[in-house]
Amino acid sequence: MIETRQLYFEYSAQTAFNFPDLRCGAGETLLITGPSGTGKTTLLHLLAGLLTPGSGQIEIAKTDVGKLTGRALDRFRGRHIGIVFQQAHFVASLSVLENLVLAGWLALGKKDGKKALGLLERLDIGQQAYKKPAQLSVGQKQRAAIARALMNRPAVLLTDEPTSNLDDKNAWSVAELLREQAQSAGAALVIVTHDHRLKHAFHQSIDLL
Amino acid sequence: MILTLSRKNILHRPLNALLAWLLLTCSVAIISLVLLLQGQFQQKFEASVRGIDLVLGAKGSPLQLILSAVYHLDNPTGNIDYAEAQKWMNNRMVKSAIPLAYGDSYQGFAMVGTTPAYLEQYTATLVQGRIFQQNFEVVIGAEIARKGMLSLGQNFFSTHGAAAEGEEHHEHAYRVAGVLAYTGTVLDNLILSDIESVWAMHDHETEEKEHGAEQGESHETEEHAETEMEAGHVTSAEGHRKITAVLFTFHSPMAMVQWPRMVAQQTDMQMASPAIEVNRIFSLFGIGIDALTWLGWAIMVLAALSVFVALFNTLKERRYELALLRTLGGSRIRLLCLLLLESLWLCAAGFASGILLSRLAFWFISQAAEREYRFSLDQFGFQWPGEGWLLLLALGIGLIAALFPALKAYRLDISKTLADV
Structure with a gap:
């Protein structure tokens, strides 16, 4: 569950953003669309706690994220927010499985290989578990990134342009996959994209202007 | 986990690591060999001169x-x-x-x-x-x-x-x-x-x-x-x-x-007087030993530089990785520790292999001394406190070399790094 009120952020006086209020419950999906330069990435980073808002509130799991700082923010982010970036980044020296285990360890302080393997299997990439991320195809990497984002059962799953590099067929299946996984994990799914095709797949959407 | 990660990160870029490790090994080996020889010669020479005026x-x-x-x-x-x-x-x-x-x-x-x-x-x-x-x-x-x-x-x-x-x-x-x-x-x-x-x-x-x-x-x-x-x-x-x-x-x-x-x-x-003549021998040896010691230090500085360059160079390609660790809940301090640990691993490994190498060289020298002069060198043990200082120094150099890259990782702006794809 995620909710924002009167969110404002400025890089400088010239580049300032007023974001519309948004709300997305557990198991629901919210699409945030808009052309380049309307602050999509900025909003995503605000929601993820990577940027601190100028004013306004972001509430995730009954916590005002904007008020958290330092170590507490890092811990909260790891524990409650799952992020899938447009380009899947991994720790190159670790296997896919170890990358998932690392995510669990950083947030919760314990290593859960069984859970990680279960997630990879649920996303159909169980066989890639012991490979290095560089050996995976683009599609497999994206699935591994989704699996990692779900590792700590986050309250919110944030995704950045998950489909923009894909053809229609694959875009659909990734959209489906995200919805499925978010629903079964009980997470609020927020998709930030300029891909208009997704508007047909998800009903709740907000346009940034 | 952070220990494992730092170790795997080093092994992931073996060439970078190899150079730093080799340089460290050489410098530690030279300095420790000098310490061994010095300690041993002094001990042997002084033991035999004991009481003779x-x-x-x-x-x-x-x-x-x-x-x-x-x-x-x-x-x-x-x-x-x-x-x-x-x-x-x-x-x-x-x-x-x-x-x-x-x-x-x-x-x-x-x-x-x-x-x-x-x-x-x-x-x-x-x-x-x-x-x-x-x-x-x-x-x-x-x-x-x-x-x-x-x-x-x-x-x-x-x-x-x-x-x-x-x-x-x-x-x-x-x-x-x-x-x-x-x-x-x-x-x-x-x-x-x-x-x-x-x-x-x-x-x-x-x-x-x-x-x-x-x-x-x-x-x-x-x-x-x-x-x-x-x-x-x-x-x-x-x-x-x-x-x-x-x-x-x-x-x-x-x-x-x-x-x-x-x-x-x-x-x-x-x-x-044995005391005077032994001093003369040591001052003759001393020039060579000093030169060797300086060489050891010089190589150690190079080693520190190579650790620094290795970490600094990879920092650019690893910045997404580091930003990623932050988004996964890793704190700034963890990133700092990660980089410091990577350097410390290298230095500890370099120290260990350097000590081994010096013992090997010492063994060969003692064989030769035995053959030529019936002068047996047999103290292969840890040279305390000289080698204790050497260990601290090697680790200290590792810390210093990693400090700047580690601080950069500490100050990394995650939002900017991730937006800059």
Whole structure:
């Protein structure tokens, strides 16, 4: 569950953003669309706690994220927010499985290989578990990134342009996959994209202007 | 987990790591080898000089006199007249005076005629048998017994001179009467008898020579002595006996200052101070050792630089990775630790392999020293505190080299890094 009120952020006086209020419950999906330069990435980073808002509130799991700082923010982010970036980044020296285990360890302080393997299997990439991320195809990497984002059962799953590099067929299946996984994990799914095709797949959407 | 991650990160870029590791290994190996050698030489040299204030011997190089009389590393400067030497030995300022008569050898181990005071000087104890009491009885050093060259009760013939392949004296057999405990001094590699044995052996030789069996030996002073003896017609008279050197210990330091000059003015002998000559050796060694030590430090600085460059270079390609760790809940401090640990792994590995390498080099050197000089180097243990400092230094350098990259990781702006795809 995620909710924002009167969110404002400025890089400088010239580049300032007023974001519309948004709300997305557990198991629901919210699409945030808009052309380049309307602050999509900025909003995503605000929601993820990577940027601190100028004013306004972001509430995730009954916590005002904007008020958290330092170590507490890092811990909260790891524990409650799952992020899938447009380009899947991994720790190159670790296997896919170890990358998932690392995510669990950083947030919760314990290593859960069984859970990680279960997630990879649920996303159909169980066989890639012991490979290095560089050996995976683009599609497999994206699935591994989704699996990692779900590792700590986050309250919110944030995704950045998950489909923009894909053809229609694959875009659909990734959209489906995200919805499925978010629903079964009980997470609020927020998709930030300029891909208009997704508007047909998800009903709740907000346009940034 | 962070330990595993830092280790895997290093192994992920083996070439970067290899260079830093090799440089560290080399620098640690050189410095630790210097420490080993220094410690070992100093210990050996000081152990053997223990309590000896001055050495009396034939004129020549004082360094050579000390090397030959105290360390048995060089040829003697010549022989001196025993009666002449006794005038000095019986002085009341003298606490102890140990005569040494060099003569033969056995399998390359020097045989020395002396008095039991020589054993007392090094507080040597017997592990087997008893001390030499009659002519042609010997006591052998621990190292000779260990190598199985001789054992208690064994009879053997000595060889003339110091070379292992010299001509054997078949007239008199020596018998091993005792075996000394390990002392860590020159005694370990010596065969000791009383002086009379050495004289008896060479009296016999003189007779032989008188009968026309002149050998091509090049003992100038000895031959000189022999002709003197023949001139005096007394081969057994005490007054014409020759010895090689006398080791002096004094009651008062006054003698140590005055005697060398007095001896030089009044006799054709010389007196040299082991302390002064050993210092000269160390200052000669010192230049080489200093140079080697500086080389070690220089390579260590290079190693630090290479660790820095390795970390700094990968920082650019790893910035997404580091930002990612932050989004996954990793704190700034964790990233800082990660980079510091990567450097520390390298340095610890470099230190460990450097220590091993130095031991290997030391082993080769000790083999060579053993072969060439019968000078055994055997302290392979950790050189405390020198190598303790070296470890701290290696880790400290690792920390310093990683500090800047680690601080950069600490200050990484995650939002900016991730937006900049």
